[in-house]
Amino acid sequence: MNVDHINAVCRATKGILSSHFGLEVEPKTPKAGVHAIPSNDVSVVLGVNGEVNGQIVCAVDEQTAKNIVGVMMGGMTILDLDDMSWSAIQEFGNWIAGSTATELSKVNCLIDVTPPIVNDGRSSFRSSEQFITVPLASTLGQIDVHISLHKKAS
Amino acid sequence: MNVDHINAVCRATKGILSSHFGLEVEPKTPKAGVHAIPSNDVSVVLGVNGEVNGQIVCAVDEQTAKNIVGVMMGGMTILDLDDMSWSAIQEFGNWIAGSTATELSKVNCLIDVTPPIVNDGRSSFRSSEQFITVPLASTLGQIDVHISLHKKAS
Numbered sequence: 001m002n003v004d005h006i007n008a009v010c011r012a013t014k015g016i017l018s019s020h021f022g023l024e025v026e027p028k029t030p031k032a033g034v035h036a037i038p039s040n041d042v043s044v045v046l047g048v049n050g051e052v053n054g055q056i057v058c059a060v061d062e063q064t065a066k067n068i069v070g071v072m073m074g075g076m077t078i079l080d081l082d083d084m085s086w087s088a089i090q091e092f093g094n095w096i097a098g099s100t101a102t103e104l105s106k107v108n109c110l111i112d113v114t115p116p117i118v119n120d121g122r123s124s125f126r127s128s129e130q131f132i133t134v135p136l137a138s139t140l141g142q143i144d145v146h147i148s149l150h151k152k153a154s
Numbered sequence: 155m156n157v158d159h160i161n162a163v164c165r166a167t168k169g170i171l172s173s174h175f176g177l178e179v180e181p182k183t184p185k186a187g188v189h190a191i192p193s194n195d196v197s198v199v200l201g202v203n204g205e206v207n208g209q210i211v212c213a214v215d216e217q218t219a220k221n222i223v224g225v226m227m228g229g230m231t232i233l234d235l236d237d238m239s240w241s242a243i244q245e246f247g248n249w250i251a252g253s254t255a256t257e258l259s260k261v262n263c264l265i266d267v268t269p270p271i272v273n274d275g276r277s278s279f280r281s282s283e284q285f286i287t288v289p290l291a292s293t294l295g296q297i298d299v300h301i302s303l304h305k306k307a308s
Contacts, residue, residue, distance in 0.1 A: 045201075049266035114209065119279055
C-alpha cells in the first residue's frame with residue numbers, strides 16, 4: 001500500500017472531525033494487519049474503485065457512535081441508536097467518502113467511493129489483502145480507520 | 155432500483171453456482187427492505203461504483219459457507235472455517251463480482267466492483283437506501299443476495 005494514500009485517507013477523516021465536529025484529533029501508532037479486523041460495535045464500510053481498489057472501514061464502539069450522532073444532531077444526548085441515528089452515521093460515512101476522494105485526488109489518485117453501508121453488531125471483517133489500521137483518538141472516543149487500498153493486479 | 159439490474163445480479167450469482175459448483179438454483183420470492191439486513195453468519199460484501207452505486211451482499215449461514223468452501227476445495231468436508239476457508243469465500247466473492255460486472259454490462263450498465271470483503275459473525279447491515287433481497291435455494295444451502303444499486307442523485 002502507498003503511504004501517500006494512507007495519509008490522504010487519514011487527512012480526510014481528521015479533516016471531517018475537525019471541520020464538522022470541531023475536534024482535535026490525535027492519530028496513534030498505525031498497525032498493519034491481515035486476515036481479520038474487528039468491526040467494534042458500529043462500523044461504516046466504504047468501497048473504493050479506481051486507480052486503487054478496496055475498502056475503508058471506520059469502526060467505533062457504541063458510546064462513540066452515540067457521541068458522534070449527538071454532535072450531528074446539535075448536541076443532543078443519544079441514549080439509543082434509532083433509525084435516525086443510523087441515518088446520521090451513514091451521513092458521517094458520506095462525509096468521509098467525499099473527503100477521501102478529494103484528498104486522494106490531490107495525490108493524483110482518482111477513485112470513486114461507494115455510498116456507505118453501516119455494520120451494526122460485533123463481528124469481524126476478513127480479507128486476504130493487507131489492512132493498515134490508524135486509531136484516531138478524540139474527545140468523542142476512538143475511531144479506528146482500517147484502510148485496504150491496492151492497485152489491481154495487472 | 156432497476157429490475158434489469160437486479161435480474162443481472164441474480165443471473166451472475168446463479169451462473170457462478172451453476173458453472174463452478176454444478177448446482178441447480180431456485181430463486182425464491184424477492185423481498186424489498188430498508189433499514190437493516192441480517193449478515194447471517196458469513197457474508198461477502200461487494201461495493202459497486204459506476205452507472206449505479208451501492209452494495210451487493212451475499213449472506214449465508216455457517217454450514218452453507220462450509221459447504222461452499224468444501225466444494226471449492228474439491229469435495230472436502232470442512233469442520234471449521236480457517237484462514238484458507240476465508241480466502242476461498244473471498245474468492246467466491248471475486249467470482250460473483252466478475253460475473254456481476256459482465257452481466258450488468260450486457261444490460262448497458264457499466265460498473266466496477268470492489269474486491270470482496272468478508273464479514274464473519276452475526277450482525278446487521280444498515281442503510282437508508284432500499285435493498286432488494288433474493289433468496290437462492292440450492293443443495294448447499296440458502297444464499298441470500300441483498301442488492302442495493304442506485305443511480306447517483308444528480
